[in-house]
Amino acid sequence: MSKKRLVVYDDQLLVDLDLIFKAIRDEGGDWQKVEKEMREWLGMVQGMVESE
Numbered sequence: 001m002s003k004k005r006l007v008v009y010d011d012q013l014l015v016d017l018d019l020i021f022k023a024i025r026d027e028g029g030d031w032q033k034v035e036k037e038m039r040e041w042l043g044m045v046q047g048m049v050e051s052e
Contacts, residue, residue: 010049013042 007014015038023034 008045011042011046013038013045 003016005016005019020034020038023037024031027033
């Protein structure tokens with residue numbers, strides 16, 4: 001059975017915790033960098049929705 005990793009709404013990104021923790025590990029524990037990247041993703045998604 002497949003697993004959802006990312007669900008996108010107009011104003012939210014729902015991300016699997018395993019992906020978040022992996023991203024933090026990949027960045028050497030720099031959770032602030034991962035948070036910044038997640039907020040950038042959300043901004044991109046919101047920009048796409050607003051342009052429709």
